[in-house]
Amino acid sequence: MAERRPTVYEVGKAHMIGGIVSGIFIVWGIPLLATVAGMEGSGWLDWIVLPLLFVWVVIFGVRSLMIVCPNCGKSIFQRGIWSVFWPAKTCSRCGIDLTTATGKDRDA
Numbered sequence: 001m002a003e004r005r006p007t008v009y010e011v012g013k014a015h016m017i018g019g020i021v022s023g024i025f026i027v028w029g030i031p032l033l034a035t036v037a038g039m040e041g042s043g044w045l046d047w048i049v050l051p052l053l054f055v056w057v058v059i060f061g062v063r064s065l066m067i068v069c070p071n072c073g074k075s076i077f078q079r080g081i082w083s084v085f086w087p088a089k090t091c092s093r094c095g096i097d098l099t100t101a102t103g104k105d106r107d108a
C-alpha cells in the first residue's frame with residue numbers, strides 16, 4: 001500500500017496548528033512554568049520570551065512562505081496582497097483545489 005502524501009492544505013493546516021500551539025506555549029506556557037517554579041517577577045522572563053517570540057515569528061513566516069501551491073508556486077497563506085492565518089482551500093492565483101493537490105517532491 002502506497003503511503004498517502006498529505007495534501008498542501010493539510011500541510012498548511014498542520015503548520016498553522018503547530019504555530020498556534022507553539023506560540024501559545026511561548027506566551028503563556030513558559031511564564032506559567034516559571035510561576036509554578038517560583039521564578040516569576042524577576043524580569044528575566046522577558047529575555048527568554050521576547051527572543052523566542054521573535055524567532056517564532058521568523059520561522060513561522062518563512063515556513064508559511066515555503067508552503068506553496070504545487071501548480072503555480074504561490075503561498076497558500078496569501079490571498080491577493082494579504083497574508084492570512086489559515087491556508088486557502090483553493091489557490092487564489094490558479095484556482096487549483098489545494099485539499100486534493102499534494103506537494104511536489106523537492107530535490108533533496
Ligand SMILES: [Zn+2]
Binds near residue numbers: 073074093
Ligand atoms: Zn496556484
